[in-house]
Structures are given as structure tokens and as C-alpha cells.
Amino acid sequence: MVAAAAVAGVALAGVVLARWEAGVVWSVALAAAAYAAALALAGGPTDQAAPLVAAGLVIAAEVGQWAVELARPAAVDRGIVPRRAASILLLAAAGAAAGAALLLVSHAAAGGIVLTAAGLVAAAAAMMLVTRLARGT
Amino acid sequence: MTSVPAAKLRGYALLLAALVWGAIALHRPELVALAAPFGLLLAVGLAATVPPSVAIEPGEDELRAIEGDEIALSATLTSAEPLGRITVETQAPPGLHVPVPRRVLRLEAGEPAEVAFDVECRRWGGYLAGGLRLRAPGPLGLIAFEQAVPPGVRVRVYPRPEEVRALPRPAATHVGAGNYVTRIRGEGLEFADLRPHVPGDRLRQVNWRVSARRNRLHVNEYHPERNADVVLFLDSFTDTADGSGGTIDLTVRAAAAVSRAYLRTRDRVGIVGFGGVLRWVLPSSGTTQTYRILDSLIDTQVVASYAWRDVAVIPGRTLPPNALVLALSPLSDARMRTALVDLRARGVDLAVIDISPLPFVSKPPGDLGDLAWRVWRLQREQLGSQYRAMGVPVVEWGSDRSVDEVLAQIREVRRYARTVRT
Numbered sequence: 001m002v003a004a005a006a007v008a009g010v011a012l013a014g015v016v017l018a019r020w021e022a023g024v025v026w027s028v029a030l031a032a033a034a035y036a037a038a039l040a041l042a043g044g045p046t047d048q049a050a051p052l053v054a055a056g057l058v059i060a061a062e063v064g065q066w067a068v069e070l071a072r073p074a075a076v077d078r079g080i081v082p083r084r085a086a087s088i089l090l091l092a093a094a095g096a097a098a099g100a101a102l103l104l105v106s107h108a109a110a111g112g113i114v115l116t117a118a119g120l121v122a123a124a125a126a127m128m129l130v131t132r133l134a135r136g137t
Numbered sequence: 138m139t140s141v142p143a144a145k146l147r148g149y150a151l152l153l154a155a156l157v158w159g160a161i162a163l164h165r166p167e168l169v170a171l172a173a174p175f176g177l178l179l180a181v182g183l184a185a186t187v188p189p190s191v192a193i194e195p196g197e198d199e200l201r202a203i204e205g206d207e208i209a210l211s212a213t214l215t216s217a218e219p220l221g222r223i224t225v226e227t228q229a230p231p232g233l234h235v236p237v238p239r240r241v242l243r244l245e246a247g248e249p250a251e252v253a254f255d256v257e258c259r260r261w262g263g264y265l266a267g268g269l270r271l272r273a274p275g276p277l278g279l280i281a282f283e284q285a286v287p288p289g290v291r292v293r294v295y296p297r298p299e300e301v302r303a304l305p306r307p308a309a310t311h312v313g314a315g316n317y318v319t320r321i322r323g324e325g326l327e328f329a330d331l332r333p334h335v336p337g338d339r340l341r342q343v344n345w346r347v348s349a350r351r352n353r354l355h356v357n358e359y360h361p362e363r364n365a366d367v368v369l370f371l372d373s374f375t376d377t378a379d380g381s382g383g384t385i386d387l388t389v390r391a392a393a394a395v396s397r398a399y400l401r402t403r404d405r406v407g408i409v410g411f412g413g414v415l416r417w418v419l420p421s422s423g424t425t426q427t428y429r430i431l432d433s434l435i436d437t438q439v440v441a442s443y444a445w446r447d448v449a450v451i452p453g454r455t456l457p458p459n460a461l462v463l464a465l466s467p468l469s470d471a472r473m474r475t476a477l478v479d480l481r482a483r484g485v486d487l488a489v490i491d492i493s494p495l496p497f498v499s500k501p502p503g504d505l506g507d508l509a510w511r512v513w514r515l516q517r518e519q520l521g522s523q524y525r526a527m528g529v530p531v532v533e534w535g536s537d538r539s540v541d542e543v544l545a546q547i548r549e550v551r552r553y554a555r556t557v558r559t
Contacts, residue, residue, distance in 0.1 A: 053167075061149075072239060075237050095174020103169075
């Protein structure tokens with residue numbers, strides 16, 4: 001897992017240096033895939049640190065995008081950098097909180113076919129919502 | 138403004154889907170926790186995105202500068218709603234350089250904000266600059282709104298002024314007051330001769346010392362100072378250029394320096410651009426004429442044409458009688474060479490600055506290339522000799538010397554030529 005995370009880190013540094021904006025998400029996806037693989041292989045109880053990993057991934061993705069933007073010379077007005085940094089941290093914290101809440105819910109609920117089906121429907125609904133919002137703008 | 142999805146929108150959506158489906162497939166709720174921040178980002182970012190409306194008011198619509206100067210291109214942006222981040226980018230045409238072409242700023246609702254870009258003027262010419270590209274990302278940068286403003290600022294960059302001290306002196310002068318001491322006698326500062334007093338002579342012209350010695354009133358005579366007409370005859374049929382410069386570039390720089398210098402000495406200066414397109418500025422004097430000529434010069438460019446042209450197409454008023462015609466040409470085009478011969482045949486006081494194309498051409502490889510190169514050089518030398526035989530001073534100018542040196546050489550050649558004639 002550590003090796004996979006290191007590979008993902010190197011990939012992220014590479015795409016930032018190459019100013020490849022779309023590549024940032026792919027390197028974060030690589031790190032997420034490594035984490036998922038590690039969980040699947042290790043088995044065992046729920047990893048309570050998952051919300052922190054999620055916060056780390058979202059910070060890596062957003063900071064990576066920011067670094068790609070900064071690679072081109074630009075005069076940035078005062079106040080923009082701290083505001084953006086604060087919004088990324090806030091987003092990560094809110095995301096981690098949401099993730100922790102979801103983990104709590106998963107502990108409370110009993111598994112079964114009905115819950116799995118509900119999860120599938122919820123996932124599909126979430127994707128439809130995202131698509132609809134994206135089209136709306 | 139048109140909306141453009143950011144690269145991360147698709148990436149985050151795919152990541153979200155993959156993590157959720159992975160969580161269901163692997164029965165690992167941690168993956169849902171991993172997807173939660175991305176889902177939250179997508180939901181909030183897309184829901185909060187509102188298309189902005191930004192009004193752009195350009196700054197000056199015309200700017201003038203001299204090569205090497207730095208100018209500022211500005212625009213005022215006003216947004217109807219607050220924008221946390223908007224990127225304004227400008228692109229400069231070749232010849233202008235913007236060291237920092239992007240600016241990221243915040244816009245408060247209804248408050249105008251000025252955006253200015255420093256622009257270095259690297260080469261003379263007329264440019265259309267000031268094009269802007271605005272990019273305002275939504276609250277979490279998932280959707281960007283873009284707007285392009287076409288370039289609308291006319292920037293005129295004049296060649297850097299070069300110091301010219303020794304100008305070729307025209308053979309004939311004009312009637313207006315100027316800096317050339319003429320051969321005729323009249324009112325002036327330079328002493329010419331003495332003559333006996335005649336009724337009508339002013340008292341202050343009386344040379345009392347001579348009058349006392351000769352026992353008769355004598356008056357001083359002077360050479361008056363006059364101005365002259367100078368016409369710059371520019372060859373715009375061909376341009377031999379490489380990355381560092383070219384013959385048209387040298388022609389324009391030399392013409393700018395020479396016209397400035399002659400206009401400073403109160404001469405009347407005109408321009409004839411002889412090429413695929415015939416352009417001219419009638420001879421005149423003064424500061425306005427300086428800018429008229431410079432404006433005309435920076436529009437000089439080669440317009441390819443195979444049509445035959447001779448001096449008959451040049452309007453008569455552009456070549457006043459007794460004007461010194463200073464031709465600037467690489468002598469590459471037969472039409473220009475013939476026109477110079479025609480001008481000389483018509484008795485025009487002509488001098489030629491041969492703008493050498495040699496520094497901008499690389500010698501062809503091989504023995505044949507070497508031979509061709511030497512033949513070409515010999516032809517150019519022979520051409521210069523032919524003009525000199527006609528009484529036209531020809532001085533070759535590469536980029537290794539200053540205009541001042543070339544003009545000093547022409548001045549010397551013309552001075553000796555006059556001595557020989559007398």
C-alpha cells in the first residue's frame with residue numbers, strides 16, 4: 001500500500017511538472033485504487049482512518065490542480081491565495097465529516113440484499129444528480 | 138460568457154462512481170467514505186454555480202511608443218455579482234511582449250476593477266493588441282465561464298531614434314530659412330563679399346572700416362541660410378530577412394533616423410515607398426511631419442507584385458525639383474534599379490544607401506554555392522560601380538555600422554564629387 005501511495009505521489013508530481021491538468025485526477029484515482037486494493041486484500045474490520053484518507057485525497061487533487069495553474073506566470077491579487085487554501089481545507093474537513101458519518105451509518109445498519117439494492121439505487125441517483133447539475137450549468 | 142466544464146469535473150464524477158460501485162462490489166464502506174468529499178464537492182460546486190455577467194470596458198484605443206518602451210494595456214471589469222476569482226489573460230502579437238500575461242483577481246459586485254498589463258515594445262510596427270480572455274471558475278472550479286474580447290487597441294511603435302550628426306548636404310536649397318549656407322548673396326550670417334553702397338541698402342550693412350579706407354560707402358554681403366527638400370526613396374519590392382532582422386527593417390530604421398535629423402534642421406522631408414504598393418508623404422517640415430513620416434514608415438511592408446513599375450507612376454509633387462533624393466534599397470529588384478537610373482537621367486540629385494542583404498543570407502554549401510555567392514557579390518559590386526560612374530554615390534550598409542557612419546561616408550563622397558565637378 002505504501003509503495004502504491006508512493007507511485008501515486010510520484011505520478012502526481014509528474015503531472016504537475018508536465019502541467020497536465022486532467023492527469024491530476026488520474027493520479028489521485030491511482031492512489032484511491034491502491035487504497036481500495038489494500039483494503040480488499042487485507043480484509044478485516046472497517047478502517048476508521050478512511051475519512052482522513054479521503055480528506056488527503058481531495059486536498060492532493062485540489063492542490064495539484066492549483067499547482068498546474070500556478071505553473072504559468074500570473075499576477076495574483078492579494079487575498080485570493082488564503083481564500084482558496086481555506087476553501088480547500090474546509091472542503092476536505094466537510095468531506096471527512098461526511099465520510100465519518102457514512103461509516104457510522106454503515107456500522108449501525110445490518111447488511112443484506114435490500115440494503116445493497118438501496119446502495120445501488122443511491123449510487124445511480126447520485127450520478128444522475130451530478131450529470132443533471134453539470135448540464136444545468 | 139460561455140460555460141466550459143473543467144477537466145476535474147469529469148474526473149471527479151468518474152472517481153465518485155468508481156468508488157461507490159467499488160464499495161458495493163467489495164462490501165467495503167470505507168470506499169464510500171473515500172467518495173464522500175468528491176460527492177460533496179460535486180454537489181456543492183455544481184449547485185452553487187451561477188453564470189457570471191462581466192462588463193468589460195477597454196482603456197485607451199490608441200497608444201504610441203518607441204522601441205524599447207514599456208506601455209500599459211488596461212481594461213476595466215465590472216461584475217454584477219461577486220466573483221471570488223477571475224483570470225484575465227492577454228496575448229501580444231509578435232513584436233510586443235507581455236512578461237506577465239495573466240492576472241488573477243477578485244471582483245466585488247458592481248465595483249469596477251482595473252486590469253493593466255505591462256507590455257514591452259520590442260520591434261517597430263503597427264499592432265492591434267489588447268485582446269483579452271476572461272475565465273471565471275465557479276465556486277469550486279468545476280465549471281469555468283469564458284469570454285473573449287478581440288484586440289482593439291492600436292499600438293504604434295516607432296523605431297528607436299538614432300543619433301545622426303553628419304547629414305548629406307543637398308546640392309540645391311529651397312527658399313525657406315534653414316541651416317544650409319547657400320552660394321547666393323542676401324540676408325544671412327555668413328560673410329560673402331563687399332560691394333559699393335547703392336540706394337536702398339540698410340545702414341547696418343555698411344562696413345565702416347572699409348568705407349573709411351576706400352573713401353566711399355561699402356556694404357557687407359552675406360550668404361543666406363536656407364532649407365532644402367529631401368525625399369527618402371524607399372525600396373519595398375523585396376525583403377531579405379532572417380530571425381535577427383532584414384533589409385526592410387534596416388531601411389525603416391535608417392529612414393526614421395534620417396527623416397528626424399533633416400526635419401530637426403528645418404528641411405522639408407518627404408517619403409516615397411516604391412514597391413508593390415506605391416506610398417508617399419509629400420515633403421513638409423515640422424513636428425507633425427515627423428509623426429506623419431513615422432506613421433507611414435511603420436506601415437512599410439513588402440507587397441508582392443510582378444507588375445512593372447517605373448518612376449512615371451510617382452506623382453510629380455512627391456519629387457520636387459532640386460530635392461535631394463536619398464534612396465534606401467538593397468538593389469535586388471530590377472524595377473528599383475531602373476527607377477534609380479531614370480531619376481539620375483532626369484537630373485535628380487541622388488544618393489543611394491545600399492542596404493546590404495548579405496548579413497541576412499547564408500552562404501550556400503559546396504563549390505557551386507561558393508561560386509554563386511562570389512558571382513552575386515561581384516554583380517553587386519559592379520552595380521555600385523555603374524551608379525558611381527553615373528555620378529550617384531552608393532554606400533553599402535550592413536548591420537555592422539551605424540546610420541551615422543553611412544551618412545558621413547555619403548557626405549564625404551558627395552563633397553569630393555562636387556570638388557571634381559568644379
